[in-house]
Amino acid sequence: MSNQTPKILYTLTDEAPALATYSLLPIVQAFTSSAGVQVETRDISLSGRIIANFPSYLTAEQQIGDALAELGDIAKTPEANIVKLPNISASIPQLKAAIKELQGKGYALPNYPEEPKNEEEKNIKATYDKIKGSAVNPVLREGNSDRRAPQAVKAYAKKHPHSMGKWSADSKSHVDSMSEGDFYGSEKSHTMTQATKVSIELTKEDGSKEVLKSGLSLLDGEVIDASTLSVSALKAFLKKAKDDAKAQGILFSIHMKATMMKVSDPIIFGHAVKVFFEPVFTKHAAVLAELGVDVNNGFGDLLSNIEKLPADKKAEILADIDACYADSPDLAMVNSDRGITNLHVPSDVIIDASMPAMIRTSGQMWNKEGNSQDTKAIIPDRSYAGVYQATIDFCKKHGAFDPSTMGSVPNVGLMAQKAEEYGSHDKTFEIPAAGTVEVIDENGVVILSHAVQEGDIWRMCQTKDAPIQDWVKLAVTRAKLSSTPAVFWLDSKRSHDQELIKKVNKYLLDHDTEGIELHIMSPVEATNFTLARIKEGMDTISVTGNVLRDYLTDLFPILEVGTSAKMLSIVPLMNGGGLFETGAGGSAPKHVEQFVKEGHLRWDSLGEFLALAVSLEHLGRIFHNEKALLLGETLDLATGKFLDNDKSPARVVGKLDNRGSHFYLALYWAQALADQNKDAELKAKFTPLAKTMSEKEEQIVSELNGSQGSPQEIGGYFKLDGELTSKAMRPSETFNAVLASL
Numbered sequence: 001m002s003n004q005t006p007k008i009l010y011t012l013t014d015e016a017p018a019l020a021t022y023s024l025l026p027i028v029q030a031f032t033s034s035a036g037v038q039v040e041t042r043d044i045s046l047s048g049r050i051i052a053n054f055p056s057y058l059t060a061e062q063q064i065g066d067a068l069a070e071l072g073d074i075a076k077t078p079e080a081n082i083v084k085l086p087n088i089s090a091s092i093p094q095l096k097a098a099i100k101e102l103q104g105k106g107y108a109l110p111n112y113p114e115e116p117k118n119e120e121e122k123n124i125k126a127t128y129d130k131i132k133g134s135a136v137n138p139v140l141r142e143g144n145s146d147r148r149a150p151q152a153v154k155a156y157a158k159k160h161p162h163s164m165g166k167w168s169a170d171s172k173s174h175v176d177s178m179s180e181g182d183f184y185g186s187e188k189s190h191t192m193t194q195a196t197k198v199s200i201e202l203t204k205e206d207g208s209k210e211v212l213k214s215g216l217s218l219l220d221g222e223v224i225d226a227s228t229l230s231v232s233a234l235k236a237f238l239k240k241a242k243d244d245a246k247a248q249g250i251l252f253s254i255h256m257k258a259t260m261m262k263v264s265d266p267i268i269f270g271h272a273v274k275v276f277f278e279p280v281f282t283k284h285a286a287v288l289a290e291l292g293v294d295v296n297n298g299f300g301d302l303l304s305n306i307e308k309l310p311a312d313k314k315a316e317i318l319a320d321i322d323a324c325y326a327d328s329p330d331l332a333m334v335n336s337d338r339g340i341t342n343l344h345v346p347s348d349v350i351i352d353a354s355m356p357a358m359i360r361t362s363g364q365m366w367n368k369e370g371n372s373q374d375t376k377a378i379i380p381d382r383s384y385a386g387v388y389q390a391t392i393d394f395c396k397k398h399g400a401f402d403p404s405t406m407g408s409v410p411n412v413g414l415m416a417q418k419a420e421e422y423g424s425h426d427k428t429f430e431i432p433a434a435g436t437v438e439v440i441d442e443n444g445v446v447i448l449s450h451a452v453q454e455g456d457i458w459r460m461c462q463t464k465d466a467p468i469q470d471w472v473k474l475a476v477t478r479a480k481l482s483s484t485p486a487v488f489w490l491d492s493k494r495s496h497d498q499e500l501i502k503k504v505n506k507y508l509l510d511h512d513t514e515g516i517e518l519h520i521m522s523p524v525e526a527t528n529f530t531l532a533r534i535k536e537g538m539d540t541i542s543v544t545g546n547v548l549r550d551y552l553t554d555l556f557p558i559l560e561v562g563t564s565a566k567m568l569s570i571v572p573l574m575n576g577g578g579l580f581e582t583g584a585g586g587s588a589p590k591h592v593e594q595f596v597k598e599g600h601l602r603w604d605s606l607g608e609f610l611a612l613a614v615s616l617e618h619l620g621r622i623f624h625n626e627k628a629l630l631l632g633e634t635l636d637l638a639t640g641k642f643l644d645n646d647k648s649p650a651r652v653v654g655k656l657d658n659r660g661s662h663f664y665l666a667l668y669w670a671q672a673l674a675d676q677n678k679d680a681e682l683k684a685k686f687t688p689l690a691k692t693m694s695e696k697e698e699q700i701v702s703e704l705n706g707s708q709g710s711p712q713e714i715g716g717y718f719k720l721d722g723e724l725t726s727k728a729m730r731p732s733e734t735f736n737a738v739l740a741s742l
């Protein structure tokens with residue numbers, strides 16, 4: 001391995017992180033090239049993935065390779081070193097918008113065929129369906145997850161605590177979940193005792209069979225589970241929740257993960273829309289069906305479809321919608337100025353980010369007047385909802401957390417090889433007719449079975465044994481290295497978790513656990529245990545499955561340090577490589593809006609700085625490259641100084657933004673390289689650079705800040721114009737010249 005060229009693969013993604021890359025990457029490449037480390041880019045943006053998947057529709061110049069597939073293969077090799085920035089996990093409305101933009105740019109792409117009419121359209125839809133939702137992360141995540149707030153970040157948050165909404169004991173905000181008929185209540189699990197292939201079959205009440213999936217390979221020791229959600233129970237629950245929100249005078253909101261759970265959650269979201277606007281759907285059923293309205297894509301789908309109607313019909317429906325609003329509880333808003341509600345687009349409110357944001361804001365969300373109000377947070381399935389209710393209960397009892405004193409909750413998450421629910425979408429079905437769904441092995445033995453009704457959602461999850469072993473090992477390693485108690489968040493009442501508990505107890509025996517504190521607790525017990533400790537300033541590692549990995553690595557960072565963008569997010573790949581994710585959150589679409597409008601980008605690239613430092617360190621270790629190690633070390637020093645001097649982007653126009661923050665990182669990085677004495681060559685190279693940069697600090701910052709305040713041209717949303725964006729993101733000629741001199 002060590003005779004290959006050391007290489008870091010830096011991903012080009014979407015929205016705010018993509019913009020930030022235009023400014024940060026030239027700095028990074030200038031610095032790393034001095035150490036013989038190549039930083040190459042790979043385009044895994046939504047538009048890039050669309051273009052890569054439809055070569056036959058495009059001209060030779062338009063075609064690009066499938067960078068995601070390439071990275072997916074690389075992730076399985078020991079030399080993998082990938083820095084992964086957040087990308088859009090597209091809902092159908094976003095996918096359609098991206099296609100439209102590309103078509104407008106001369107890409108003769110096919111439209112997304114909602115209801116394919118022939119083989120060609122079926123293929124087109126299947127290709128787009130692979131691009132939609134969380135299509136990137138599961139491909140790259142060939143390892144488990146290690147996310148935590150580094151010491152320097154935690155220290156910064158304690159010194160400069162972010163704002164926290166006060167909590168009052170009589171807050172009416174709460175989580176509402178089904179009491180029966182959900183996935184939690186129906187889960188059945190089984191651990192395979194030998195490798196086999198299974199099929200998933202529906203036997204209908206008339207005795208006919210429909211094969212939902214066949215030839216699914218399972219490994220020895222793999223845990224499988226199946227569960228089903230009753231659509232009638234769901235609808236009854238949603239109806240009751242709506243009435244209750246109205247009776248209590250609180251906002252109605254629903255929190256799903258329609259991106260990662262791209263099959264089940266849009267369906268559940270669609271039911272919420274239909275229940276909320278029931279009179280409209282009842283009265284106009286025929287017209288809406290005729291128009292092809294599909295509210296699994298949100299209420300916005302209805303609104304855009306009725307545009308096609310004659311004016312009087314459209315007005316009639318709009319009047320009925322207004323009557324329905326008047327008669328219903330207020331909806332939580334995504335954008336009250338533009339009238340966008342929680343029900344408009346399934347990917348606007350994503351549970352991992354939305355629930356912590358609500359908890360940080362006194363348990364409130366925004367109403368249509370733009371004021372915050374107590375809220376009913378609807379999370380239909382019970383599997384993980386209790387974590388949020390327990391957190392709300394804790395805040396009601398003890399008040400808001402205090403970021404200046406609270407402890408930290410790092411996470412070790414079981415994620416590798418599409419573990420658990422997040423890998424279930426190819427085994428999730430909206431059941432076409434009442435009957436029984438069975439998972440049947442090669443010998444015809446029925447492993448799991450559920451009675452289902454038409455419209456129910458049935459799903460199967462897989463969790464392979466090797467990732468579980470790796471996860472237990474990672475938990476023990478982190479607990480030891482940080483001398484911190486670790487809690488496995490596993491619910492002995494859940495069938496899947498029972499199988500996992502057996503494995504955890506077995507694999508813990510492979511490790512020396514002397515002197516470390518380990519627990520297994522249900523998610524609610526673990527929440528209470530952990531919250532009581534963080535309140536007292538104590539740290540507790542959460543060791544969780546894939547969904548809680550996602551939820552907790554937004555929840556705790558947002559409470560502790562204000563945003564999950566400041567997390568160190570490492571994926572030690574199971575074959576020895578490293579995937580370094582930047583932060584633990586998303587692509588901040590609101591930040592792009594602000595940049596385009598007023599030339600201020602408030603995206604904080606701290607996650608990128610942290611990821612790059614560990615990436616360089618990993619590369620240095622694997623390739624015995626001392627210069628790379630030194631670059632990583634000095635980058636960490638620079639990041640520490642960056643935090644000390646509070647050089648993160650401000651939220652408002654006119655003050656330091658993302659670009660200015662990059663200048664300071666570069667300055668401190670150059671200074672750290674100038675100050676070190678391990679490598680004379682790098683010292684000689686960076687000493688003059690550091691000197692010039694600090695001499696020109698005032699001029700550069702004034703050029704950078706001076707470029708703010710006016711609308712920016714970036715030539716697109718999903719596919720940026722490289723030249724325009726580069727110009728917008730690198731407005732300081734002085735800084736550009738200094739970098740070019742390296």
Ligand SMILES: NC(=O)C1=CN([C@@H]2O[C@H](COP(=O)(O)OP(=O)(O)OC[C@H]3O[C@@H](n4cnc5c(N)ncnc54)[C@H](OP(=O)(O)O)[C@@H]3O)[C@@H](O)[C@H]2O)C=CC1
Binds near residue numbers: 089090137347349585
């Ligand atoms: N790893 C990945 O690839 C992930 C991708 N996503 C994708 O991102 C998109 C948006 O998702 P959403 O749930 O809204 O989550 P985001 O994390 O993008 O946004 C939530 C809020 O967090 C704050 N925030 C996030 N990152 C930063 C940062 N680097 N610097 C400063 N503030 C930050 C912003 O708050 P404020 O507005 O107050 O500034 C932002 O509005 C979706 O397409 C989703 O699928 C989501 C999670 C992970």
Ligand SMILES: O=C(O)CCC(=O)C(=O)O
Binds near residue numbers: 133134549584585
């Ligand atoms: O891949 C996605 O869609 C989101 C990922 C995410 O939220 C996470 O890993 O924390």
Ligand SMILES: [Mg+2]
Binds near residue numbers: 353550553554584585
């Ligand atoms: Mg997340």
